[in-house]
Amino acid sequence: MRKALIYLLPLAVFLIVAVFLLRGLWLNPREVPSPFIDKPAPMFSLAQLTQPEAKFSPADMKGQVWLLNVWASWCVACRQEHPLLVELSKRKAVPIIGLNYKDKPDAAKGWLAQWGDPYDLSVKDIDGRIGIEYGVYGVPETFVIDKNGVIRFKQIGPITEEIWQKKMLPLLDELRKTGAAAS
Amino acid sequence: MRRILALLLLGFLPLLAQASTEPTMLDPVSQKRLVDLSAQLRCLVCQNQSIAESNAELAVDLRNQINEQIKLGRSDKEIVDFMVTRYGDFVLYRPPFKATTALLWIGPIALLLLAVLVFYRTLVSRRARVDERPLTDAERAETQRMLASTGQNKNPS
Numbered sequence: 203m204r205k206a207l208i209y210l211l212p213l214a215v216f217l218i219v220a221v222f223l224l225r226g227l228w229l230n231p232r233e234v235p236s237p238f239i240d241k242p243a244p245m246f247s248l249a250q251l252t253q254p255e256a257k258f259s260p261a262d263m264k265g266q267v268w269l270l271n272v273w274a275s276w277c278v279a280c281r282q283e284h285p286l287l288v289e290l291s292k293r294k295a296v297p298i299i300g301l302n303y304k305d306k307p308d309a310a311k312g313w314l315a316q317w318g319d320p321y322d323l324s325v326k327d328i329d330g331r332i333g334i335e336y337g338v339y340g341v342p343e344t345f346v347i348d349k350n351g352v353i354r355f356k357q358i359g360p361i362t363e364e365i366w367q368k369k370m371l372p373l374l375d376e377l378r379k380t381g382a383a384a385s
Numbered sequence: 386m387r388r389i390l391a392l393l394l395l396g397f398l399p400l401l402a403q404a405s406t407e408p409t410m411l412d413p414v415s416q417k418r419l420v421d422l423s424a425q426l427r428c429l430v431c432q433n434q435s436i437a438e439s440n441a442e443l444a445v446d447l448r449n450q451i452n453e454q455i456k457l458g459r460s461d462k463e464i465v466d467f468m469v470t471r472y473g474d475f476v477l478y479r480p481p482f483k484a485t486t487a488l489l490w491i492g493p494i495a496l497l498l499l500a501v502l503v504f505y506r507t508l509v510s511r512r513a514r515v516d517e518r519p520l521t522d523a524e525r526a527e528t529q530r531m532l533a534s535t536g537q538n539k540n541p542s
Contacts, residue, residue: 237473304442330446337471339429339443 236337236356243270243347244335248325251302251310258299258325260351267377268297270345271321272333274305275313277341283360284317290366291320296374300324303333303341346370348377415455422451422461426468427476435478 247259260270271287273280291298300321302310307326314324327333336345339358346355355373357365411419420437426447428439436444436451447468454464468476480486520528 235473235475237470330442334446334450334471337473339472 236353236358238337238345238353238356241353243345243351243353244332246325246332246335248327248332251300251307251314251324251326253323254307254326258323260347263297263299263347264351265349266297267346267348267374268299270299270301270336270347272301272303272336272338272341272343273324274303274341275309276305277303279360280342281317283342283362284320286361286363286366287320288318291322295371297322301327301332301336301338303327303338304330346373346377349380411452411455418455418461419448419451422464423448425465425478427478429472429476 243260245260247257250256250258287298290296298321300323302324304327307328310324310326314321325332330338336343342360344357344361345353348354354377355370357370361370423437423444424435426436428434428436428441428444428447430441430443431439434441434444436447438444450467451464454467459467465477474480474486480489482490
């Protein structure tokens with residue numbers, strides 16, 4: 203009996219390895235866990251895309267739950283999630299601030315004119331510095347930021363209907379319920 | 386002679402190419418630090434290249450960041466921490482030792498020790514099974530008889 207068990211050992215090892223490899227098939231190597239979750243959103247003050255004389259800072263959104271969406275006119279995958287963002291803005295589902303990442307302002311404005319502008323406003327991160335502050339490496343990226351300015355969720359790559367329904371919407375509802383910490 | 390000189394000069398061409406992506410030059414010591422640091426950091430856009438090797442725009446930006454921070458007199462550790470707080474441990478090709486990475490670091494050593502242990506025990510148990518006692522006279526005679534009876538003992542000793 204003991205001997206039989208020893209012969210089964212390689213099979214057991216193989217099965218364990220197989221389970222890990224199988225799991226690996228469904229993991230996306232691009233989705234690196236963000237070190238920003240539950241950390242305060244880095245501060246910045248950038249000129250707005252459509253009104254360059256006006257500035258925007260995340261502090262302006264204190265007390266609101268909002269999305270910071272990193273986009274660019276050169277970004278192909280941004281086109282993919284764009285209809286969903288437009289839809290969300292029509293429904294007034296959540297304030298969306300655009301971080302126009304390493305883009306030419308004219309190209310960015312043209313892109314919004316062509317495909318629709320779902321953003322409450324967009325800010326210009328022309329040299330990508332704020333992108334680095336937010337650890338951006340795969341545009342589009344979307345941060346969910348709560349009433350206290352803390353990042354609660356990060357989506358790398360396009361937001362899909364499924365991600366919106368299953369992850370972001372429930373989180374937004376939950377975050378809206380909790381009040382802002384007195385500060 | 387001129388040909389050789391031309392060939393030698395050709396060898397410097399890559400240096401020119403590199404100079405164009407780095408906006409400002411550093412002194413040799415800082416330059417070496419820049420290269421060393423960026424070689425330790427993973428470019429997240431093309432994950433199997435370091436920031437030093439990658440030509441992705443992000444890698445260029447991050448090299449510039451490192452460059453700037455070296456000029457500001459930051460230490461290597463400060464610069465690496467800067468990257469880790471923004472991009473996570475994943476940017477490090479040499480992951481830090483902590484609870485989540487313990488298996489990664491200890492795993493291979495543990496497997497090696499386990500293999501050595503199993504190997505040792507196998508050897509010990511095999512030695513226990515091998516009978517190294519010399520044959521007695523009676524046994525020797527019996528062996529001779531058996532060999533002779535099969536008719537194959539053409540060369541009796």
